[in-house]
Amino acid sequence: MMPQTLFDKLWRRHVVAAGDDGAADLLYIDRHLVYEVTSPQAFDGLRLGGRRPWRPDSVIATADHNVPTIAPRLHIDDALARQQVERLSSNCDEFGITLFALGDRRQGIIHVVGPEQGATLPGMTVVAGDSHTSTHGAFAALAFGVGTSEVEHVLATQCLLVDRMKTMLVEISGELAPGVAAKDLALALIQRLGAAGATGYAIEFGGDTVRRLSMEARMTLCNMAIEAGARVGLVGVDELTIAYLQDRPYAPAGAAWDAACVYWRTLVSDRGAVFDATLRMDAESIGPMVSWGTSPAMSVAVDGCVPQPQEEPDPVRRAQLQRALDYMDLRPGQAMREIRLDRVFIGSCTNARIEDLRAAAAVLRGRAVAASIKQALVVPGSGLVKAAAEAEGLHHIFTGAGFEWREPGCSMCLGMNEDRLLPGERCASTSNRNFEGRQGAGGRTHLVSPAMAAAAAVAGHFVDVRGNWGGQGR
């Protein structure tokens, strides 16, 4: 048989009806993750059509985007946010869907919750009405974001028409330097590919560097595939994948577990499989990255500088650079290390898992947030991440350094809840998007890894976390 890519294996296994002449295929969907923002109209549509979810046990719901992150979270001021969270509860009640509601320890960001529960498994198709569903591809699941009308369609039929994607292998090799994380790899990759460089592709991450990454780091990488335009990010199954899933609440057990492991181990690209595109990256040449502009592709190594638009020959590109610099209030050629910050946010589905919190805490131990920083926030990705961090005492390190220790949710990743930047404020953020107004109207976002965010909080400006940058005690 022809060698197949992992993507091909996953796709073929789920085709219910093949489209003619390149038309979309109808795929079976195994797991559907639902949250408050993109589901209300979908449930309304079901009701209007007199339908019920086809397989309610395939759906898991949680509230994340709109929720407050300060306890006790009994009331949400914003009317729309409140309504969406309430309607998620009533819809889940009505249709028999499992909901991890506020107050449940399993509540959290949907892309943190799915894998944590073992609800994301190798070989599955996973959808959610959210672009960062690519995260789940770290488990060799074919996972992608869908729109609200598709949320309704999947609820009603368990199937979805999907255009087949092209395949891109991103092969990363070499040892990552200490202090350099998956987030830095992701930013360096997007900087190379451009924000639309992988549009129409499913990216598979391979190479010895990726094999050595933890599952959490692989999730960070797949999470950001969408920021290069790829709807899907994938990593083939290995023993790490399997070890991560063992004994998770939704993972199979007993004989079913053994059988699943046998199948899962086949979920890798065959030797000799042909990809539509291949890109190679050398991990050793990558240092800590910081975004300077208004797209994740506008990123540079921390020891680098803001670009000089006047050196850009293409006038369209030059105007884009200039606009980004104006919005970010940066000077051409300014050293990244000079950039001073108002706030620091450690959280989001990119970087709010336990290893992310450990990496930030390791930098903060015995240090304090600079007096010039107005606010530094840590928002764990789920209640279980929060509990795990507290069991290790990480919360003491964060609060001792001057960070606020919050309840789980999307928080300051996007301005849909109370945690926002004020116009003109500048933030070092471990999230994945730095678009204009992303963290609040007029706010300025710099994307970094958790360790880099922690170091910036201490220094008050960006520093190379690998260097001897000091950081004063209070």
Ligand SMILES: CC(C)[C@H](C(=O)O)[C@@H](O)C(=O)O
């Ligand atoms: C609100 C939602 C539709 C959106 C997404 O699709 O990604 C959000 O999660 C984001 O990160 O921008």
Ligand code: SF4
């Ligand atoms: S944490 Fe941010 S990127 Fe992730 S789902 Fe929430 S809003 Fe989207």
